[in-house]
Amino acid sequence: MRLTHLADYAVVMMTAAARREPGERLSATILSEETGVPLPTAQKLMQSLGRAGLLTGQRGAGGGYLLARPVSEISLADIVEAVEGPIALTQCSEGASDCALDAHCKVKPHMGLVGEKVRGALGAVSLKELSQ
Amino acid sequence: MRLTHLADYAVVMMTAAARREPGERLSATILSEETGVPLPTAQKLMQSLGRAGLLTGQRGAGGGYLLARPVSEISLADIVEAVEGPIALTQCSEGASDCALDAHCKVKPHMGLVGEKVRGALGAVSLKELSQ
DNA sequence: CGCCAATCGGAACGATATGGTCCGATTTAA
DNA sequence: TTAAATCGGACCATATCGTTCCGATTGGCG
Structure with a gap:
């Protein structure tokens, strides 16, 4: 029940981005310096966040990333899933279900429900709260 | 945000144990056969569960394990943490905190809180519910 | 029109820790 | 006293995670 290192880094970077002015172009380089996350790793993460629709990337010189949604509409669950x-x-x-126990597993039906609860707990935390 | 394989197995085995008569001696061999978990792995898991105080082990011939508490007082969180x-x-x-970002990490204080929520979600599910 | 800056995408490497197996220590029953 | 059956800890193979690097693409600027 731990976040992976990458997910943890992603949260730190997103909160750093949230503290900036809305509409300001953010490059991976800047966020890397600000958070301490190694640049190559930061690049990879912003790719993932872009694919998930949390960031919109602008190519070319002077390009950068923008938050795709207001900070209050991005949840911790969104970042983790990205x-x-x-x-x-x-x-x-x-x-x-390539699980060896799948045949006579009697717990399977419950797990989906529990997962929903956990996701709910993470979904209730917005980026706005985290960035304060 | 996934359970490890071992934790998943542990849940399956504990629910299998919960479906037995209270007070019945349970050997790793029996639970292994009943759940499909490989025997050596089952042994290792029951050790962990014993150390955590969820099972009490009885050595010697005819020995086995017993649930240390009633099924309603063992939560999913207990099993996972074990x-x-x-x-x-x-x-x-x-x-x-041997984290490279620890110095200027502004998210740290929030994480503890979120973790509590997640733990709460898992703590609210008892072994009694899971075994039905 | 050509150059440069910066992002995007994929591939390859190394490290950590999970998952699985084995053997020794201990205890009880016969 | 013997022996069977169990608990308990140590060991090794493996897979995933984490990190890094490089090339391809795109858009602004001189």
Whole structure:
């Protein structure tokens, strides 16, 4: 039940971005310096965040990233899922069930529900709160 | 935000144990056969669960394990923590802070709170519910 | 029109820790 | 006293995570 390092870094970077003026262009370089996250890693993370629709990238000289949504409409769950993939306690909670115990597993139906609760806890925390 | 395989197995085994008669001696062999978890792995898990105080072990021939508490007083959080260690989103939430970003990390104070919420969600689910 | 700045995407490497297995120590029953 | 059956800890293979680097693409600027 831990966040991966990458997800943790992503949260730190997003909060750093949230503290900036809305509309300001943010490069991976700047956020890297501000947060202490190594530049190559920061680049990779912003790619993931962009693919997930949390950031919009602007290419070319003077380009950079922008928050795709207001800070109050981005949740901790969004950030985590952008980096780690869907939040689910077990992989059988979502499609693929290549689990050896799948045949006579009597816990499976409960896990989906519990996962929802956890996701709810993370979804209730907005980037706005985290950046303060 | 996923459970490790071992934690998942532990939950399956504990629910299997919960479905048995209270007071019945449970060997690792039996639970292994019943759940499909490989025997050596099952042994290792029951050790962890014993150390955590969820199971009490009885050595010698005809020995076995017993649930240390009633099923309604064992939560999903207890099982997960027995195998994975304390539930916390980041390692800085608990003592050791050998994190490169620790110096100017402005998110740290929030993480402890969020971790509590997640733990609450898992703590609200009892073994009694899971075993049904 | 050509150059430069900065992002995007993928591939490859190394480290950590998970997952699985084995063997020794201990205890009770016969 | 013997022996079977269990708990308990140590060990090794493996997979995923984390990190880094490089090339391709795009848009602004001189």
